[in-house]
Amino acid sequence: MRIISLAPNVTEILFALGLGDSIVGVTDRCNYPSAAARIERVSGFGTPNVETLLSLSPTLVVASGLARPELADVLRQSGARVLDVQPSGFISDFPAMFEAVRQIGAATGRGDEAAKLIATMQGELNAIASRFTHLEEPQRPRVFVEIEDSPLMTSGAGSFIDDLIHRGGGRNVAHEIEGGYPRIDPEKVVAWNPDVIIVAHADRPGEAVERLTKRIGWAEIAAVRNRRIIDDIDADLLFRPGPRLVEGVKALAERLHPSLPTP
Secondary structure (H helix, E strand, O other): EEEOOOOOOOHHHHOOOOHHHHHEEEOOOOOOOOHHOOOOEEEEEEEEEEEHHHHHOEHHHHHEEOOOOOOHHHHHHHHEEEEEEOOOOOOOOHHHHHHHHHHHHHHHHHHHHHHHHHHHHHHHHHHHHHHOOOOOOOHHOEEEOOEEEEEEEEOEEEEEHHHHHHHHHOOEEHOOOOOOOOEOOOOOOOOOOEEEEEEEOOOOOOOOHHHHHOOOOOOHHHHHHHEEEEOOOHHHHOOOOOOOOHHHHHHHHHHHHOOOOOO
């Protein structure tokens, strides 16, 4: 096989299934594992350079949402198979991510490896969940996730980040909003008054508290007042729906509930 990956999470899944040596092209955002850095780039996430892509003579192209759906027809005309593991728009939760692993396993003849990977991840998630079986809902901290700050964007119901927060022992304050990644008014966050804020973008660790304190009304938010700002977990562990997402749940659970025993 000659496989091209058009998304970082796809690249990580392919490597986890033992297919690293079959990958001939990746995006410029595929940075894990380190071996991915030695594979030829075919341009941006979801928007590959068609000429470069075709020059690599792929037999299988795996995407996670194509920005240009007509590209699939071009690829198929060249003789390549095309698999888009999130044709409905985005991977919304762990079951959807597991389904992506199954599809990639089936398309590459690695169905058994895919089943083992899913079973391992599910076992780890079950172990994490066991930490929270005795917690009442009010004991779960209320969490706000800042994906972008201009405009202010978060993760609502129907996003895998919403699922991740719940599995990590928290309550997403934006769960009341339908739609994966809505823009919101900063005053809404003041009204929510979250206990914890996760910052997903490019602050240096420790800098977010000072920046958030300067926003009108935010100094009185519980998370800011108590300095419960999480800006030092690798964003790829929290926001890339691939095999390492379980590590993100573990890291988040440790930060949200540091006094609880580890599984």
